Amino acid sequence: MKIAIFGSGYVGLVSGVCLAELGNEVTFVDIDSNKLESIQRGTPPIYEEGLEELLKKNLTRIHSSSAAQYDSSDAEAIFICVGTPPNPDGTPNYKFIRTVTAQIGESIKKTPHNVTIIVKSTVLPGTTEEIIRPILEEHSEKKVGRELGLAMNPEFLKEGLAIHDFMNPDRIIIGSMDEYSREILTRIYAPFSCKKLHTTPKVAEMIKYVSNAFLATKISFANEIGNICKRNGIDTEEVFTGVGMDARINPAFFVSGIGFGGSCFPKDVQALISHATNQGLPPKLLPAVLSINDEQPLRLISILKKYIPNLHGKRIGILGLSFKPCSDDIRESRVIPILASLLEEGAEIMAYDPLAIEQMKHIFPGITYVKSAEAVLNTEAVLIATAHPEFELLNYEGKVVIDGRRVRAAAKGAAIYEGVCW
């Protein structure tokens, strides 16, 4: 099938490359010409395990174009994968969605055959029908259900495991507005044998928010329980191993630590809170999920101060800057409040990350960044903020380590070791 992807970021690029791997012809469209050039060279603009090999392997089926030059004459399906960043009040900002929808509408005006537009960006319930549909119909001069298909198909991939997650989904949610888009999405996802739910766009949109809100809730719950377990000398991990053995509960996403970061959990939980509050239904549980998450990283500093009460002028090492292992993404990384707090206390920071140093330099240019994890160990105390696999290979002998992510080698080897909530 001839597919176009508008928005070639994490979701767009990974989805498009995987769709090419499945035999489709894929055209990437983006406003960032550098991204498009690097895709066309076979060099992904983001780090994601396996992405470069898959991109290079499928380059003959991969094309790129600016929005202005995009030729939709043979497109059958167009995915919208642009960002939906938060407004100051927490609701999603749809400026990229509106612009891209208008551009797609213009580009398909003269397309002689039916085209299906698929919203993959995370948008609040009602957005596909009430915001995207009218813009699309106005600019394309076509009607949904006649020459135009429109569907919402949320994406559930995780960064760092994005290719694996796209290729091995637990489920695929297809919220179509019309028979034509339902049929196109059924064809696109035919190679996948997982469960598929056909529903309305509004339900599909809500499934995405509820999934992220529930996973974030599980993490904050694990952290709150972890704090209680630590105070009582109980092994948090063992508790959740036992709890997770109940099939009704499931062991996934109970890893306690310094909380959840990333471009989606914090933003999507806040969006759901703001949306419900605007409707006169202010949630009680979800704000607690966020406040536990805000406090958790600062616990690392409180523990550190037990050993070094005055941090002024002290050299503190930081292992890990990205929001999760195997990713170069630092958006909402839990290390950001930790670094801010250490700087406020006058500490001298020495930080290392295998992938995310350049990104963090934009936020904290004054910190000393080092090229090896070993160098970080040459400090008065080390804080572990991301569980990069290589941190398991370090020799922590004689060191003071405060761990936010449960690195077993540190727990075994350090002279003084304390976990944030275990």
Ligand SMILES: NC(=O)C1=CN([C@@H]2O[C@H](COP(=O)(O)OP(=O)(O)OC[C@H]3O[C@@H](n4cnc5c(N)ncnc54)[C@H](O)[C@@H]3O)[C@@H](O)[C@H]2O)C=CC1
């Ligand atoms: N990052 C993730 O792991 C996941 C993200 N999502 C959702 O997917 C959406 C996209 O997220 P990301 O891929 O992380 O965003 P991103 O910021 O990495 O990528 C968005 C891309 O859209 C491009 N863009 C903006 N306006 C455009 C236009 N008019 N035409 C063409 N391209 C345009 C940007 O230049 C950028 O390359 C968001 O709604 C997010 O919540 C959903 C699941 C997973």
Ligand SMILES: O=C(O)[C@H]1O[C@H](OP(=O)(O)OP(=O)(O)OC[C@H]2O[C@@H](n3ccc(=O)[nH]c3=O)[C@H](O)[C@@H]2O)[C@H](O)[C@@H](O)[C@@H]1O
């Ligand atoms: O909507 C999205 O963008 C995506 O958000 C998350 O994926 P992602 O943020 O990429 O990564 P996760 O693996 O979920 O980790 C998020 C954060 O939670 C933390 N986490 C995760 C799991 C856990 O048990 N404990 C925990 O603290 C991680 O360290 C990380 O900071 C969801 O897992 C995806 O299903 C979803 O598609």
